[in-house]
Amino acid sequence: MGEKNLKGWLYLLPAILFLGAFMLYPLIDVLIYSFEEGYNFTSQTFHGVGTYNYSYVLHDPFFLQALKNTFILVIITVPLSTGIALLISVGLSSIKKLRELFQTVYFLPYVTNTLAVGLVFMILFQKTPYTDGFANLIIQFFGGQSVDFIDGPYWAKMFVLCFYTVWVVMPFKILILTSALASVRQDYYNAAMVDGTSRLRMFTKITLPMISPSLFYLVITGFIGAFKAYSDAVALFGTDLNAAGMNTIVGYVYDMLYSSGGYPSYASAAAIILFVIVLTITVINLLVSKKHVHY
């Protein structure tokens, strides 16, 4: 028995070493940093232990802005992208002709570089001395006032960020949902049809419960992904996100680490706050899903 145990641990060793060195150790380290006040990278010293870092971060207007931005992004994009992806997937699975073509088209954003997509969005939305951008041309066509989406009012920038995020996360969701829809056996629909079930009822009473595990998976990963948003904002608004007022929590952490000498203690505190938020939301998600997700 002892030898068997030893063998087992031996097989696990590479994974444990790897995870320990690159996941567990940094995690614990971040936690420690977040309580060390005034930590200095170069001298590796700090002058106290306490919760001052948290207090600083929570009173920093840039962090509060980032927090607000992130929450708006999460609350708008997760339901919206999941809902639209569901609609598109249902549409895709009910057509036969050109289905593969559309599947490919919808999947393209997934394999496209984020920054390249950001560039395209800038062309669509940015106002320059030469052109107002494609979006403004449309607004003007309908008789509206042109808006600067990249450098203008807050809501316009937030709209572009949400639009962009929804568009970028959609392909993966469509991929998961179309395969989930395809795995619902036709027999269930046949049985329902023979019993005179309306299409809407078939969708809400059969399709949705049957694909609920996939939907739930997408909502959880969607929440986590949206809370970690950063590169999307950079792609659209450049690296100085605080100036643009479009920073996210991860962006704030990054800025704290690398801008003007670096404040690893504040960065760590912000990261731990993000971790607590994501953990809380995920636990709530799990509790809710236990009631509503079948199997």
Add this chain to the structure above:
Amino acid sequence: MKVVLEHLTKKFPSRNKKAGKDVIAVNDFTFEIPDGKLIGLLGPSGCGKSTTLHLLSGLQKPTAGKIYFGEDDVTNLPAENRGVGLVFQNYALYPHLTVLQNIIFPLENRKGADKLSKEKMREMAYETAKLVQIETLMDRKPSELSGGQQQRVAIARALVKMPRILLLDEPLSNLDARLRLQTREEIRRIQCETGITTVFVTHDQEEAMSISDLIVVMKDGVVQQIGEPQQVYDDPVNLFVAKFLGTPPVNVFAAEVRAGELFIGSEPVLAVKGAPDGPVTAAIRPEGFLPCEDGRLTCALSRIEVMGRDVSVICTHPACENEAIRAILRSETKIVAGSDSVRFSLLASKVYIFNSETGERIPFDAE
């Protein structure tokens, strides 16, 4: 509810569009299912029996022909308006709903004037559940039920809306042998109690024969024979039907008719008056062999299997198309057998002769 099929035809387009011909799954069916009877659609896989059932349910549209329920032409009526109950081969119970919710599901679809109160729906569900004896399992999920119980729930779900006809697609194929026997009697009982015209599809001839009022034997989309099970068994119209019904299967011989005598090999084994001379295919039921010392069919004896109720004599004959001839005798029959051969005389009513090319039955008078 009487059901009438008139020249019903279903073609499926071929997958290979250039070269392939359409697949005719159901070819020109015309028959009438009398009210309140249990009908077995019987045939090997791919014979079109499931397609026929789907046409009846309205899940598929016929290429040509008509379907009547009673006096109503339902040919173009969509499935939801036909009022049929359909039990699927794999039951298709909704896995996320309890037994009760599954049974109530069809009732909840009713709208307008037909809409039922919650209490009424529950009452109807429990009534149906009692009929199929699952009223104690109402709060379980399908995954918590055995195969037989799931089957009953599926039947209850099909019955609860008082369908005009009940359709069962291979209802017993997912059950083990014992449960199959039990369940088929159960289906028969439920059908008798409700009096609903029932059509069920099976490839198992024993199953079909044991509970059907009428069986329809099909092959390659064509109806071969319709009749009461015993009558079809005793009087098959062609070689296919003779071979398909009966376990153990009928013993088939290459034979010849000469001057009113049936020859198997060089031996005249039976008088067949009225049959024209020429080569024929003879089929003999296992119970058509009588061992006797001066029997005219001589076979090489392989072995004797004692089964308790009856005895199987396994032997071979060069003219026989089966691997071995299997004769079934009552266990008290005295078997007169040499060390390596056995002689039989034949029961004329258990011997059929068929045209060797077309497989059509050739009638003859026995004595």
